[in-house]
Amino acid sequence: MQENREQWATKIGFILAAIGSAVGLGNIWRFPYVVYSNGGGAFLIPYLCAIFTAGIPLLILEYGMGHKFKGSTPLSLARANKKFEWIGWWPIISSSVILCYYSMILSWTIKYMTMSFTKAWGQDSNSFFYNDFLKLSDSPLNFGSIVWPILIGIAIIWIINWFICYKGIKSGIEKTSKILLPSLLVIMIIIVLRGITLEGASVGLNILFTPDWDKVKNPQVWIAAYGQVFFSLSIGTGIMMTYSSYLPKKTDINNSAFMTAFANCGFEFLSAIGVFAILGVMATSQGVPMEEVVTGGIGLAFIAFPKVFTIMGVWGNILGVLFFSSLVFAGITSSVSLVEAISSAIIDKFGGERKKVVTYMCLIGFTTSIVFASNAGLYLLDIMDNFINNYGIVVVGLLEAFVMGWIIKPKVIREHTNKISYFKIGKWWDVIIKYVTPTLLTIILVQSLINEFK
Ligand code: PHE
Numbered sequence: 001m002q003e004n005r006e007q008w009a010t011k012i013g014f015i016l017a018a019i020g021s022a023v024g025l026g027n028i029w030r031f032p033y034v035v036y037s038n039g040g041g042a043f044l045i046p047y048l049c050a051i052f053t054a055g056i057p058l059l060i061l062e063y064g065m066g067h068k069f070k071g072s073t074p075l076s077l078a079r080a081n082k083k084f085e086w087i088g089w090w091p092i093i094s095s096s097v098i099l100c101y102y103s104m105i106l107s108w109t110i111k112y113m114t115m116s117f118t119k120a121w122g123q124d125s126n127s128f129f130y131n132d133f134l135k136l137s138d139s140p141l142n143f144g145s146i147v148w149p150i151l152i153g154i155a156i157i158w159i160i161n162w163f164i165c166y167k168g169i170k171s172g173i174e175k176t177s178k179i180l181l182p183s184l185l186v187i188m189i190i191i192v193l194r195g196i197t198l199e200g201a202s203v204g205l206n207i208l209f210t211p212d213w214d215k216v217k218n219p220q221v222w223i224a225a226y227g228q229v230f231f232s233l234s235i236g237t238g239i240m241m242t243y244s245s246y247l248p249k250k251t252d253i254n255n256s257a258f259m260t261a262f263a264n265c266g267f268e269f270l271s272a273i274g275v276f277a278i279l280g281v282m283a284t285s286q287g288v289p290m291e292e293v294v295t296g297g298i299g300l301a302f303i304a305f306p307k308v309f310t311i312m313g314v315w316g317n318i319l320g321v322l323f324f325s326s327l328v329f330a331g332i333t334s335s336v337s338l339v340e341a342i343s344s345a346i347i348d349k350f351g352g353e354r355k356k357v358v359t360y361m362c363l364i365g366f367t368t369s370i371v372f373a374s375n376a377g378l379y380l381l382d383i384m385d386n387f388i389n390n391y392g393i394v395v396v397g398l399l400e401a402f403v404m405g406w407i408i409k410p411k412v413i414r415e416h417t418n419k420i421s422y423f424k425i426g427k428w429w430d431v432i433i434k435y436v437t438p439t440l441l442t443i444i445l446v447q448s449l450i451n452e453f454k
Helices: 011-022 025-037 040-069 073-080 082-115 125-133 148-167 169-196 201-209 213-217 219-232 239-244 253-286 297-311 314-350 354-373 377-408 410-420 428-453
Strands: none
Touching: 011 169, 011 239, 011 253, 011 314, 025 040, 025 082, 025 201, 025 219, 025 253, 025 297, 025 314, 040 073, 040 201, 040 213, 040 219, 040 239, 040 253, 040 377, 040 410, 040 428, 073 082, 073 239, 073 314, 073 377, 082 148, 082 297, 082 314, 082 354, 082 377, 125 297, 148 169, 148 314, 148 354, 169 201, 169 253, 169 314, 201 253, 219 377, 219 428, 239 253, 239 314, 253 297, 253 410, 297 314, 314 354, 354 377, 377 410, 377 428, 410 428
16 A cells, blocks of 8 residues: 655644634534524534444544544545446535635625624625625526636635645645634634623524424434534545545544544534524614524625624624634635545546646636526535435435445454544444434435425
8 A cells, every 4th residue: 555645744733734624604504503403402402313324434434434544535446346436536525615605605704704893784784695605696507607706705715725725644634624723713712702702692692502302303414413413524525535545543533533522513503502692682682572683604704793893883893804714714624625535536547747737727616606606506505405405415425325335344444543543433433323323324415315305
């Protein structure tokens, strides 16, 4: 096996890079809303089940495979069994799609970060976002023209992606993660501390955590929990396998998987508290019920939050800059991980020097992202996000669990990771990979298909 593969300089560097990939836009703007709309406090039950029955076991599987077979997804699967290399290309396709729309959202985020200094969105953040900023067309087929500020933002993101991956594992990804992640944590803590001390914060937190136990019986809520855990842990995109292929021979793989999952969880709760505290402030100050101000995703970051920042006076400027910087920091470490997973697969398959491959890849990536800078960018985002979340990622998880559980046998990976890990996993893990994960993922997939055609 290839001995000259690059390596992380330190184990903490690897963990930070993996957490950096996991902690992304999904933690800050997706998770809070998912919790709120799926039973609040009661969502913890499906969420924790998803973490323990699919999140952590698959993370151990991906780490273990990358480490044992020393390759990106296609190479690792090919080394496990030549017939299954094609499965390894699937996550690379998902990653490429995610990367294009991720770079578009990051471009918006950078722009909003700079606008926070003056609150340039004015009094009507809703109309500003759709009409003045996105210049959204009236149909997904109407591409119209390029929106230049968005294209410039996308170019900036691709230059950052290129620069970090060009520098390589140690001096690029590891160094960046060591700076961005701690900074992100500090920013989040400031947002939370400021958020919870504002008037009305408790209204938001109450509504976030009040459990609606009936929801636990709803299969839709379980699908949401698995979808969130998958997306948030960057599972099924080839990243975790690729990252662990750069680990030295002796590393505690099992422990790393638990650490990544728990740190990601911690970030999710921290941001949920920050986000809902601030939404509570908005509801209180406008004298409207919480239900009217709660949104997730794009509506949260680019419409609701700018509105709150406008109401808040100077703290609005500060929180605005902090909030959008947190999205930028979290997003960059995730988008870099996607670039790395794709480049690494190409290098493993076709050879070539990292610097060259990364450069070409980023040029192609940027060119493809140009359609997202058109007036129809937002429509494309919706279509792709739906496709990736419901099918792309889950299918890969299912195929991985199936191949490893039934053909190559989980024992191969368990014995490998247990040999080098201080923290040992038992036979329960084999059972999960063989039966529990594939069954649950099949149910979710079928449910998603049924919903699609309903
Ligand atoms: N985990 C990232 C998030 O929570 C998203 C992501 C998914 C990044 C897949 C890379 C790969 O936002």
